[in-house]
Amino acid sequence: MSRENVLVSAEWAEKNLDTPGVVFVEVDEDTTAYDGGHIPGAVRIDWRTELQDPVRRDFVDRAGFEKLLSAKGIANDDTVVLYGGNNNWFAAYAYWYFRLYGHQNVKLLDGGRKKWELDGRPLTRDVVEREATTYQAKEQDASIRAFRDEVVEAIGAKNLVDVRSPDEFSGKLLAPAHLPQEQAQRAGHIPTAINVPWSKAANEDGTFKSDDELRAIYGDAGLDGSRPTIAYCRIGERSSHTWFVLHELLGHEDVKNYDGSWTEYGSLVGVPIEVGAGKES
Amino acid sequence: MSGCGAPEQSAALPAGVDPGREIVLTGKVLADGQPVGGAFVRLLDASGEFTAEVVSSPEGDFRFFAAPGSWTVRALHRSGRGETAVNAEGPGLHTLEVAVA
Numbered sequence: 001m002s003r004e005n006v007l008v009s010a011e012w013a014e015k016n017l018d019t020p021g022v023v024f025v026e027v028d029e030d031t032t033a034y035d036g037g038h039i040p041g042a043v044r045i046d047w048r049t050e051l052q053d054p055v056r057r058d059f060v061d062r063a064g065f066e067k068l069l070s071a072k073g074i075a076n077d078d079t080v081v082l083y084g085g086n087n088n089w090f091a092a093y094a095y096w097y098f099r100l101y102g103h104q105n106v107k108l109l110d111g112g113r114k115k116w117e118l119d120g121r122p123l124t125r126d127v128v129e130r131e132a133t134t135y136q137a138k139e140q141d142a143s144i145r146a147f148r149d150e151v152v153e154a155i156g157a158k159n160l161v162d163v164r165s166p167d168e169f170s171g172k173l174l175a176p177a178h179l180p181q182e183q184a185q186r187a188g189h190i191p192t193a194i195n196v197p198w199s200k201a202a203n204e205d206g207t208f209k210s211d212d213e214l215r216a217i218y219g220d221a222g223l224d225g226s227r228p229t230i231a232y233c234r235i236g237e238r239s240s241h242t243w244f245v246l247h248e249l250l251g252h253e254d255v256k257n258y259d260g261s262w263t264e265y266g267s268l269v270g271v272p273i274e275v276g277a278g279k280e281s
Numbered sequence: 282m283s284g285c286g287a288p289e290q291s292a293a294l295p296a297g298v299d300p301g302r303e304i305v306l307t308g309k310v311l312a313d314g315q316p317v318g319g320a321f322v323r324l325l326d327a328s329g330e331f332t333a334e335v336v337s338s339p340e341g342d343f344r345f346f347a348a349p350g351s352w353t354v355r356a357l358h359r360s361g362r363g364e365t366a367v368n369a370e371g372p373g374l375h376t377l378e379v380a381v382a
Contacts, residue, residue: 030336033336085336086334087334114321117319117359118321118357118358118359120359165326165330165331165332165333166326166330166332167326167332167348172348173346173347173348175346176332176333177324177332177333177345177346177347177348178324178333178334178335178344178345178346179333179346197330197331199330199331200331204323204357205357
């Protein structure tokens with residue numbers, strides 16, 4: 001996998017705003033950011049209301065994903081360019097989600113909204129309308145999604161990469177530091193997990209670091225490239241960012257995202273939990 | 282520079298947040314004394330490690346929830362950058378200003 005296949009630069013994006021077959025999609029943690037100004041022509045996907053089942057804790061099913069993309073005017077052969085705020089956390093989550101349902105031509109805008117804004121590139125409040133399509137999704141690709149039993153079995157056997165901040169890893173905090181901390185589950189991390197915060201992979205402008213830098217970061221942290229890897233965070237969005245780095249940029253073959261992540265694992269009865277900085281740091 | 286623990290609320294806290302129990306780092310991004318909206322504000326821990334990032338509101342406001350310790354708040358904007366350090370030992374509202382230039 002080379003980065004040209006999975007990433008586009010802001011410069012490329014600005015030149016291709018009107019290119020037929022290229023659809024820009026904004027996915028933000030703050031779902032109101034789009035209303036304040038978005039990339040011209042971009043549609044919005046609301047990760048909370050449109051990608052999650054409204055009742056069960058799970059994704060929308062295959063039919064639901066087909067309905068969503070059809071309504072957004074996204075066709076199977078479109079090149080989808082995803083971008084968002086917060087260093088592309090939720091755009092990376094959507095990227096992984098698009099891959100999960102088999103969309104082939106999907107890319108991330110390197111640096112997301114942040115780089116776009118820092119560059120002073122155009123944003124608009126214009127309403128975007130795209131003609132509806134008849135989108136057809138594939139069955140979920142189980143090779144990139146991990147569930148809880150597999151995670152418990154992976155302790156000591158596979159690479160477990162906890163991509164949360166050091167204070168969440170050690171158990172001092174239960175959520176990222178820009179979110180309120182009131183939650184019910186236990187704090188800490190999965191035993192044998194290494195802690196490589198997602199942010200290590202990003203430059204300050206939100207773009208990804210170079211392949212050489214990325215290889216050094218995960219190698220130095222003790223990631224064994226010969227073993228399968230499961231990445232997790234709190235709810236699976238930051239670990240999508242790391243999944244993107246390991247699977248799409250560095251080309252590791254067996255990498256799964258555990259979207260249940262700490263909000264599930266830290267609420268399970270009887271599973272082992274480790275607190276403190278862990279043996280790797 | 283940073284104030285500490287003053288019970289003044291420059292920006293409303295979300296429902297359910299008790300500043301008597303949590304460490305809340307809140308403040309404004311300023312340029313030439315005027316609030317700067319749309320700045321990327323990141324919280325770095327004592328070792329300089331990235332912890333969280335928010336975008337300042339149109340009034341320049343930002344807010345973080347932190348553990349006890351020493352923190353740096355760094356702002357990045359098209360108009361410039363700047364940072365401010367704070368030592369937050371216990372629960373309460375810590376009010377900061379970050380000037381970008």
